[in-house]
Amino acid sequence: MSVQNLNTFDPxxxxxxxxxxxxxxxxxxxxxxxxxxxRNGRKTLTxxxxxxxxxxxxKLLKAFKKEFACNGTLxxxxxxxxxxxLQGDQRAKISAFLVxxxxxxxxxxxxxx
Amino acid sequence: MASEEPLxxxxxxKRKKKKVDFIEDPLGADADPTKPAxxxxxxxxxxxxxxxxxxxxxxxRMAQSGEAKSEKKDKEDExxxxxxxxxxxxxxxxEIPLDFGDDSGTSTPLKTGEDGxxxxxxxxxxxxxxxxxxxxxxxSKKKANFDLDAFEKELNESKAEDAAxxxxxxxxxxxxxxxxxxxxxxxxxxxxxxxxxxxxxxFAQPGDVPVGVDSGNEPWLKSDRDYTYPELLxxxxxxxxxxxxxxxxxxxxxxxxxxxxxxxxxGNKKSIFANVGDICKKMHRQPxxxxxxxxAEMGTTxxxxxxxxxxxxxxxxxKQIENVLRRYMVEYVTCKTCKSPDTLLTxxxxxxxxxxxxCGSRRSVNAIKSGFQAQVGKRSRNKTG
Numbered sequence: 001m002s003v004q005n006l007n008t009f010d011p012x013x014x015x016x017x018x019x020x021x022x023x024x025x026x027x028x029x030x031x032x033x034x035x036x037x038x039r040n041g042r043k044t045l046t047x048x049x050x051x052x053x054x055x056x057x058x059k060l061l062k063a064f065k066k067e068f069a070c071n072g073t074l075x076x077x078x079x080x081x082x083x084x085x086l087q088g089d090q091r092a093k094i095s096a097f098l099v100x101x102x103x104x105x106x107x108x109x110x111x112x113x
Numbered sequence: 114m115a116s117e118e119p120l121x122x123x124x125x126x127k128r129k130k131k132k133v134d135f136i137e138d139p140l141g142a143d144a145d146p147t148k149p150a151x152x153x154x155x156x157x158x159x160x161x162x163x164x165x166x167x168x169x170x171x172x173x174r175m176a177q178s179g180e181a182k183s184e185k186k187d188k189e190d191e192x193x194x195x196x197x198x199x200x201x202x203x204x205x206x207x208e209i210p211l212d213f214g215d216d217s218g219t220s221t222p223l224k225t226g227e228d229g230x231x232x233x234x235x236x237x238x239x240x241x242x243x244x245x246x247x248x249x250x251x252x253s254k255k256k257a258n259f260d261l262d263a264f265e266k267e268l269n270e271s272k273a274e275d276a277a278x279x280x281x282x283x284x285x286x287x288x289x290x291x292x293x294x295x296x297x298x299x300x301x302x303x304x305x306x307x308x309x310x311x312x313x314x315x316f317a318q319p320g321d322v323p324v325g326v327d328s329g330n331e332p333w334l335k336s337d338r339d340y341t342y343p344e345l346l347x348x349x350x351x352x353x354x355x356x357x358x359x360x361x362x363x364x365x366x367x368x369x370x371x372x373x374x375x376x377x378x379x380g381n382k383k384s385i386f387a388n389v390g391d392i393c394k395k396m397h398r399q400p401x402x403x404x405x406x407x408x409a410e411m412g413t414t415x416x417x418x419x420x421x422x423x424x425x426x427x428x429x430x431x432k433q434i435e436n437v438l439r440r441y442m443v444e445y446v447t448c449k450t451c452k453s454p455d456t457l458l459t460x461x462x463x464x465x466x467x468x469x470x471x472c473g474s475r476r477s478v479n480a481i482k483s484g485f486q487a488q489v490g491k492r493s494r495n496k497t498g
Contacts, residue, residue, distance in 0.1 A: 033484050033485075035484055036412060038427040039489050040382075045487050047487055080484065083487075111410050113411055
């Protein structure tokens with residue numbers, strides 16, 4: 001056990017920029033957005049946007065479709081990139097699925113009412 | 114939601130009725146009123162239909178065995194008496210319902226004949242047994258009757274409710290599109306969403322105030338053991354709040370409340386958020402900012418009408434708007450440092466800054482960004498816009 005007070009630690013040493021390692025501070029680009037959209041009647045669409053590049057969206061879509069028993073497509077948007085679009089309100093399920101498969105919960109943002 | 118209520122109703126009602134049944138059962142409708150009911154019966158009826166009481170609690174057994182001992186005055190081993198004291202007493206008093214279950218089972222065919230005749234000449238034991246028999250029979254009969262009655266009543270009620278419910282739905286569903294029925298997108302699925310990210314509920318009505326607990330009379334004060342941490346902590350807060358009640362009152366008074374959003378339906382596809390102006394004023398935010406956030410979050414569009422009400426495209430319920438507003442407040446109203454809602458939002462060089470009035474902290478907030486908008490509805494309609 002060490003006594004903390006006796007450690008040779010200079011509290012005034014220059015630490016550098018604490019935000020240096022994360023390039024996109026304050027930007028929302030690192031979030032995974034799960035949104036919902038109303039269609040006619042009580043039908044809804046769920047969109048999943050901003051997945052990290054290392055995941056194969058096509059395979060993920062297939063897994064989603066099988067797991068949630070719904071249809072869905074992969075949409076290419078000029079601004080937003082690839083977006084997974086599922087039928088019905090799958091927000092809670094998607095978020096649970098992603099967390100279960102090793103994504104950090106703090107990076108997932110669930111939007112909508 | 115509302116449709117679930119009639120489902121729950123029957124069991125509730127049934128239980129209530131059953132209870133009444135039990136209460137009037139012990140004496141029964143045609144029990145002999147001249148004779149007082151045996152005291153021991155009461156316990157059986159309260160317990161329900163468990164007639165075979167047998168030896169009850171250890172405490173009672175002790176007491177009973179003590180009685181028996183004083184009566185008989187023989188000093189044999191007490192364990193034996195504790196076990197069989199009830200039976201002995203029964204022999205003497207002939208009132209203990211110890212083996213009602215067994216007796217009534219065997220003697221039912223005999224006693225049923227006496228049921229119609231007021232059994233005055235019969236012995237006390239016979240009476241007791243009779244009574245239990247009657248009770249049993251009556252209960253089953255009544256239950257059957259009651260079930261039928263209740264069922265009919267429920268049927269009628271549910272019918273009436275259905276009619277009442279379908280009427281307004283039809284009334285509002287009839288004016289526009291045929292492809293949409295009166296069903297609402299219900300918010301029940303939201304219950305499993307993360308509640309923690311919404312912060313505290315400003316729409317809840319004030320009222321639940323933490324009460325100042327009494328201090329100085331804790332039972333553990335006099336004991337000699339070591340006090341546990343929670344006990345001492347509790348005591349500390351009790352003393353603190355007793356000494357300066359202002360702490361308590363400010364904690365409860367400072368609660369930030371906002372009138373719940375008023376949502377109406379315009380036609381079939383639009384919702385009207387009536388008091389958006391009031392809520393924005395209460396939050397000290399520009400209505401444009403709030404509206405922009407609402408539209409971005411809910412993935413719809415809309416407009417502000419002449420009376421300052423917000424017309425939102427799509428069907429939304431009060432609960433849903435409330436959730437979005439709560440998220441707005443977490444993000445843009447409450448100070449992240451001191452949780453105070455007393456903040457100002459200013460724009461500098463296209464970046465929004467939130468400055469707290471009470472603690473002076475200042476931080477930038479995210480710009481409102483509406484994400485991907487999927488193609489909904491006809492493509493041809495969208496091309497023009």
